[in-house]
Amino acid sequence: MLLTFDHVTKRFPSGVEALKDANFAVADGEFVSLVGPSGCGKSTALRLIAGLTAPNTGAVKWAGTPPTLGFVFQDAALMPWATVEKNVRLPLELQRMEEAKIRDRVGEALNLVGLEAFARSYPRELSGGMRMRASIARALAADPKVLLMDEPFAALDELTRERLNDELRALWAGKNLTIVFVTHSIYESVYLSSRILVMSPRPGRVVADIAMDDPRARDPEFRATQIYGERCREVRAALKMREDT
Amino acid sequence: MRDRILAYGLPIFVAVAVVGFWEWAVGAFEVSPFVLPTPSAIATAVVTEWSSLAASAWVTIRITIVAFVLALVFGVAWAVIFAQSRTIERALFPYAVTLQVTPVVAIAPLILIWVGLDNAERAVLILATIVAFFPILANTTLGLRSADRGLHELFDLYGASRLQRLTRLQFPAALPYILAGMKISGGLALIGTVVAEFAAGSGTSTGLAWVIYESGFNLRIAKAFAALALLSAIGIAIYAALSLLERQLLKRWHESATSVE
Ligand SMILES: Nc1ncnc2c1ncn2[C@@H]1O[C@H](COP(=O)(O)OP(=O)(O)O)[C@@H](O)[C@H]1O
Ligand SMILES: [Mg+2]
Numbered sequence: 001m002l003l004t005f006d007h008v009t010k011r012f013p014s015g016v017e018a019l020k021d022a023n024f025a026v027a028d029g030e031f032v033s034l035v036g037p038s039g040c041g042k043s044t045a046l047r048l049i050a051g052l053t054a055p056n057t058g059a060v061k062w063a064g065t066p067p068t069l070g071f072v073f074q075d076a077a078l079m080p081w082a083t084v085e086k087n088v089r090l091p092l093e094l095q096r097m098e099e100a101k102i103r104d105r106v107g108e109a110l111n112l113v114g115l116e117a118f119a120r121s122y123p124r125e126l127s128g129g130m131r132m133r134a135s136i137a138r139a140l141a142a143d144p145k146v147l148l149m150d151e152p153f154a155a156l157d158e159l160t161r162e163r164l165n166d167e168l169r170a171l172w173a174g175k176n177l178t179i180v181f182v183t184h185s186i187y188e189s190v191y192l193s194s195r196i197l198v199m200s201p202r203p204g205r206v207v208a209d210i211a212m213d214d215p216r217a218r219d220p221e222f223r224a225t226q227i228y229g230e231r232c233r234e235v236r237a238a239l240k241m242r243e244d245t
Numbered sequence: 246m247r248d249r250i251l252a253y254g255l256p257i258f259v260a261v262a263v264v265g266f267w268e269w270a271v272g273a274f275e276v277s278p279f280v281l282p283t284p285s286a287i288a289t290a291v292v293t294e295w296s297s298l299a300a301s302a303w304v305t306i307r308i309t310i311v312a313f314v315l316a317l318v319f320g321v322a323w324a325v326i327f328a329q330s331r332t333i334e335r336a337l338f339p340y341a342v343t344l345q346v347t348p349v350v351a352i353a354p355l356i357l358i359w360v361g362l363d364n365a366e367r368a369v370l371i372l373a374t375i376v377a378f379f380p381i382l383a384n385t386t387l388g389l390r391s392a393d394r395g396l397h398e399l400f401d402l403y404g405a406s407r408l409q410r411l412t413r414l415q416f417p418a419a420l421p422y423i424l425a426g427m428k429i430s431g432g433l434a435l436i437g438t439v440v441a442e443f444a445a446g447s448g449t450s451t452g453l454a455w456v457i458y459e460s461g462f463n464l465r466i467a468k469a470f471a472a473l474a475l476l477s478a479i480g481i482a483i484y485a486a487l488s489l490l491e492r493q494l495l496k497r498w499h500e501s502a503t504s505v506e
Binding site: 047050051052069071073074075076077079080081082090091094095122123124125142 | 393395396398399400401402403404405409413414417418420497498499500
């Protein structure tokens with residue numbers, strides 16, 4: 001296992017217990033979705049993985065040395081005063097990479113998300129979907145082995161979201177990338193993941209671990225299949241969400 | 246376009262109407278020129294007294310600009326120190342407020358004694374700086390703290406140094422706040438200069454405030470009004486210049502800069 005959450009508990013100084021005895025593992029190359037109600041500690045789990053905060057008890061363990069990480073934050077989190085290109089350059093510049101290499105990497109990342117033509121645009125000149133693409137390009141520029149994504153598409157309209165879902169799945173299929181994807185959308189998790197971890201309300205812990213078929217074989221038609229519907233029902237049951245029927 | 250004409254046309258129309266009424270009313274009600282001179286008399290005074298007025302205006306402008314720059318440097322520097330630790334901020338902020346709320350007229354005599362009575366201009370400069378610096382400090386402190394949390398975490402993730410975080414995240418995020426503070430401080434620097442010059446008294450300083458004081462004393466009321474008009478013009482010019490700077494610096498990325506149109 002590449003990453004293991006071993007009895008992780010996270011309590012904030014305010015007394016809020018975000019995670020309690022959370023246990024799960026992520027294998028190399030997986031596309032794992034963390035699904036749970038809002039406030040259940042999903043973002044906290046990602047921040048623990050990224051080392052941005054430390055657990056109170058338990059441990060977050062990597063097999064071997066911790067890999068390079070990419071982080072896609074909620075709401076894109078781009079610097080509004082910088083062009084798309086400058087935003088994507090940022091992680092590399094902070095790591096003091098040499099200029100020639102930066103230019104290659106940035107060009108490649110913008111290419112991957114289809115934003116070459118907007119390199120010199122400012123974030124406010126872009127649509128929400130394009131902003132999120134820029135944010136993904138920034139995370140990819142550092143050539144991460146593991147990509148952490150915190151509800152990246154939650155603020156987008158349905159059509160844009162579905163398009164970006166497909167782009168993300170293609171990206172993952174084309175690279176040797178492990179993705180931990182936080183969402184509160186059941187549909188999105190079923191459409192994208194190779195495995196779904198369902199979390200309980202706060203204090204969060206993993207209450208169901210649902211293995212899926214290989215997402216590489218999927219296409220948009222997958223949403224019309226019976227198996228897709230069954231998986232959605234399964235995740236919903238695990239979430240104990242009642243629909244107003 | 247129609248909006249533009251209204252935005253510039255209306256104030257100009259008001260000005261013409263007021264000046265016209267003023268000119269007419271002074272004649273019609275036989276107001277003594279020692280109480281209220283006509284606009285034309287003031288305009289004449291600006292022309293005939295130009296050499297002495299311009300010299301004084303230059304003194305006022307120079308002190309105002311230097312005080313403004315000092316306020317900017319000290320305000321931003323102090324804010325950067327605050328941004329390093331909440332403890333430092335808690336310890337020092339009350340003193341910044343104290344400096345702000347103490348009337349400049351009350352500390353003028355002290356400053357004048359400290360820098361020496363023959364250094365009146367330096368005393369005025371120090372007082373104007375004190376008056377002007379608080380908005381810069383308050384706005385910059387707020388601005389340095391305003392950067393997006395996700396961006397802060399991004400900087401954490403890639404191991405940014407404190408300096409990198411300050412120059413590449415906190416400063417750019419604070420820029421709109423600093424510019425807003427500068428617009429307030431520019432006006433305050435001028436007001437501070439004028440008030441300090443009145444307060445410092447003595448004949449040694451020779452800015453526009455002193456011209457007003459002296460002209461009033463000598464019953465040259467039109468010249469006093471001419472100096473007053475110049476002060477207003479300087480204030481408007483400062484505000485316009487800083488607004489232009491703000492628009493130029495923020496125009497592509499900040500909401501405030503495009504909503505102006
Ligand atoms: N830095 C923090 N300090 C205090 N409480 C926090 C902090 N971050 C998150 N929390 C709290 O922890 C709980 C889980 O937060 P989060 O991980 O953001 O949930 P989710 O991403 O699943 O919506 C929430 O109740 C939230 O208010
Ligand atoms: Mg969250």
